[in-house]
Amino acid sequence: MLRKLTAAAVAAIVAWPASAQDAYTIGLTGALTGPPASTYAPAVEALRIYLERVDAAGGINGKKVNLVLQDDSAEPSKATANAKKLITQDNVILLMNASLSSTYAPMVAEAKRAGVPLLFASGVCPKDVYPPADPLLFCTTAYAANYDSRATLAFIKETAKEPVKIGFSAMAIPLSRGEMDFAEQQAPGLGMTVVGKEVIPPPTPDYTPFATKLRDAGANWVFSWAPWVTQVRTLEALRRLGWQGDYIAWSHLEAEGELARLKDGKFYVIGANALFQDELPIHKEIAEAAKKAGVQYPAQQMAEGWIAGLVIEAALKATAWPPTPAKLAAAMSALKVDTRGLRGGPIEWTKDNHFRTRQYYRVYRWDPGKGAIVRVKDWTAFDVK
C-alpha cells in the first residue's frame, strides 16, 4: 500500500510540471488589495473570467492558458518580488502589471533583465509604449498621459458657452501631477484662463479645504485626471460649497455607476471605453459572464480587463508552440485586435508603437431630463505619433 501511495505521489510530482508546461503560462501582479484596489481589482477579475472562458472553450491553439495572479497591494517592493517569482519560478512568457505607476520601474527592470514582455493591463500607459516603443513594453489600458488632456481641453473649448476659467485637481502622485501640469501649460494656448491647481495628497479625510480654493479662485470649469476617489470627492466637496460650474474627469471603471449615483447634469466623464449604457452585444456578453462567475464587482467595471483578455488571446494565438517570451514579444509587435465596440477602434501595435495607432475618446454625462446617462460627444480620434 505504502509503495502504491509513494508511486502515485511521485507520478503526480512528475506529471504536474508537464501539464504546466503544456499551457501558456502568463503572470500578473496587481493591486488586488490596498488603497487603490478599487481601480485595479475589477479589471483583473474580468481578465481572469475572460481567460477561464477561453480555456473552457478549448484554449488557444489547443493549449490552456495558465494565469498566475499575485497581489502587490500597490507596493513597489512587493511588485518586484512578485515579478521575480513569476519569472524564475513560474517561468511565465508574459508579465502583466495592474497596479500604481510606482510599481512600474522595478517591474520594467525585472522584465528587461529576463527578456520577458511586460503588458500594462489596467494601470496608466507609460510613455515607453508610445513611439518609439520599448521592444518589451506594451499597454492596453484606456488612459494615456498627454493625449487625455488634449482631448479633454478640446472638448471644454468646444462645449463652453462663456470664457473658460479653469481649475485643475490632481492626486499627489507623479503621473496625475504631471498630467495636470501638462494641461495647465496647454490651456492658455486654447484661450482658457488657469485659475488654480490643487494637488491633493492621498488619503485626505476632508476635500473641502481644497475645493474651497478652487471655488474661491472663480473657476467655471474644473478638470481632474486622477484616481477616481480624488476626482469624485473634489466634485462632491465643490457642490457642497455651492459651486455650480462644469466638472470633467477621466472615465475610470467606476464612472458609469457614479454618474448614476450623483445625477449631476454638469459632471462629464471623458474616456476611451464605451459605457455599458450603449448596450453593445459585447456588453451583454460581459454582463452574462460576470453573472455566471458570481463576481463581486459590477459588470460595468469589467471592460478594461476584457479588452486585455481580447489582446492576450490574440497575441498567444499568434505565438507558435512551444511559446517563448521572444516569440510572444515578436507576435505582440505586429498585432491588430478588434475591440468589438468597447473602444472607438482596434488596438493596433507595430514595431514602434506599443500603445495604439489611434486613440479614441467619448464623453458622457447624466441627463437630469431623461434620468439617464447620455453620450455628449461621440468617438473623436487622435493619431498617436
Next chain:
Amino acid sequence: MQLAVNILVLAAIYALIACGYVLVYRVSRVLNLAHGELMMLGAYLLLMTATQFSSHWLVAIAAAVGLSLIVGVLVYLFLMRKMTGEMVLAAVLTTVALGILLRGAVVFVWSAQQQYPAQRLEIANFAIALPGGARISLCAALLVATTALVYGGLLAFLRFGRWGVRMRAAGQNPLLAAQRGIDLHAIYALAWGLSTLTGALAGMLIALDSGLDQTMAIIGLKAFPAALVGGLDSLVGALAGALIVAGAEVLLIHYVDPLLSEVVPFLVLIAMLIVRPWGLFGTREELDRV
C-alpha cells in the same frame, strides 16, 4: 468664515479618531496601531447594517455602533488579554498584525470597490448655509456635534462615573487598583470597547459624508499626530492637538501649498517632540516610562 468651518470639521475628525488612541493608551499603556483599521471596520459594519435596515437609518447606525463596541471588547478578550504581562512592544506589534489582518478581511468580505452607506440609508447629505457665506454638509455638521458629545460624555464619565474612576485608577497604578478589587481585565476590555466605538463613529460619519474605501485606515493614522501633540494620555490634549494640527493643515493648504497638508501634522509633531515631548497636556513621568 469658510476657513474656520473647514478647520472645525477637520479638527473634529482628528479629535474623534484621536480619543480612541488616548483611551487605550491611558488605561493600558498600549499604543493601538490598528485603530485606523478598527475605525474602517466600524464604517463597513455600518454598510452591513445599512443593508439590513435600509429604511431605518437610526437603527442601522445604532446597530453598527453596538457591533463596534462588541468588536473592541472581543479584540481585548481574544487577543490583547494574552499580551498581559508581556513587553509593551509585543502588544504594539500585535496591534500591527491585527491591522494587517483586518485590511485583508475587509477586502475579502466587502471587495475593494468604493461604497456609499449614505446612499443605502437614503440619507441626503445636503449643504447647510452658515453665516458669512460658509457652508457645511449635514454629515460634517453631525460629525462636529458627535465629537462634542463624545468628548463631553467621556470627560464626565471619567470624572464622575464609577467605571470611569476605575479606569483612571487602573491607568495610574494598575497594581494598586487590582489590590483595591478593581477587575483590570474588565476595565481594559471596556477601554478597548469604547476606543473602537469612538473610532468607528468617526469612520461611519466620514463614510456617510464622502464614501468608504480602504484608504480610511490610513486616515486613522493621520490623526495619530494630533493625539501625540496634545499628550497621549490626555483627552483634553487630544482635542487641543486636533485643533492645532487641523488649523495648521487648512491654513497652509489655503495660503501656501496644498501639498503641505500631507506633512504638516508630522512637522507639528516634530516641533512638539523637540519642545515638549510629553505633549501639551500629557503627563511627563508617564511618558518617561515608555
